[in-house]
Amino acid sequence: MHILLIEDDPTIGDELEARWRAQAWGVDACATLAAADKAAAQMRPDVVALDLNLPDGDGLDWLERFRTRDPHTPVIALTARDRVTDRVEGLRRGADDYLVKPFSAEELDARIQALQRRSGATRGERVEFGRLVWLRQERQALVDGQALELHPREFEVLGLLLRRAPRLVARRFIVEVLAERNVELGDSAVDVYISRLRRKLAGSGVAIKTVRGFGYRLEPESEAGGRRDAG
Numbered sequence: 001m002h003i004l005l006i007e008d009d010p011t012i013g014d015e016l017e018a019r020w021r022a023q024a025w026g027v028d029a030c031a032t033l034a035a036a037d038k039a040a041a042q043m044r045p046d047v048v049a050l051d052l053n054l055p056d057g058d059g060l061d062w063l064e065r066f067r068t069r070d071p072h073t074p075v076i077a078l079t080a081r082d083r084v085t086d087r088v089e090g091l092r093r094g095a096d097d098y099l100v101k102p103f104s105a106e107e108l109d110a111r112i113q114a115l116q117r118r119s120g121a122t123r124g125e126r127v128e129f130g131r132l133v134w135l136r137q138e139r140q141a142l143v144d145g146q147a148l149e150l151h152p153r154e155f156e157v158l159g160l161l162l163r164r165a166p167r168l169v170a171r172r173f174i175v176e177v178l179a180e181r182n183v184e185l186g187d188s189a190v191d192v193y194i195s196r197l198r199r200k201l202a203g204s205g206v207a208i209k210t211v212r213g214f215g216y217r218l219e220p221e222s223e224a225g226g227r228r229d230a231g
Helices: 010-022 033-042 059-069 084-092 105-123 152-164 171-180 187-201
Strands: 002-006 026-030 047-051 075-079 097-100 126-129 132-135 140-143 206-211 215-220
Touching (some): 002 033, 010 026, 010 105, 026 033, 047 059, 047 105, 075 084, 075 105, 097 105, 132 152, 171 187, 171 215, 187 206
Parallel strands (some): 002 026, 002 047, 047 075
Antiparallel strands (some): 126 132, 132 140, 206 215
């Protein structure tokens, strides 16, 4: 999971960033809407956590602009505005959830995970990266319209890489996601699936790069430079 956190209170921001990184979640933290604009243009977050009172403007105004570019990424508003009319306005202007300060960090984590699950169910049907297309419902991955022959677990691992490309995907994250789907495997089994996927993706225009000690990421083949791990 990768979160775009927009929060100008350094105590709250630092606490949440440290908490989420400890859970192996990626975090881009911004204290202004101007910084958030730059971060949103450079990344594809899984969830946005948005404070509404920022030093350079109202978070809801930013959210309306963000929604013109990205109507799907879930956004949870974090604010001290606690009236019903405030919550209704936030939801109407593009927020998917609304949490009033002060809040429990555990509740925020749970709400973020719920948003990601719902988002994955709706926007995870089709993912494209270069010439590669991953189709959840059809259980197929296509290169130039031609289906790759993939084992079901290879299909799942490829989907995890694609949905976060070109960001890094931790090996432990792959193990944990598959375990949630009742697939028990260890780090060495993940390496085997990555090695098989590399062979099957040869000539597709994309390649899997190993970041030793951390995990993998999907890149355009020219950027990966033909590098391979020992798998």
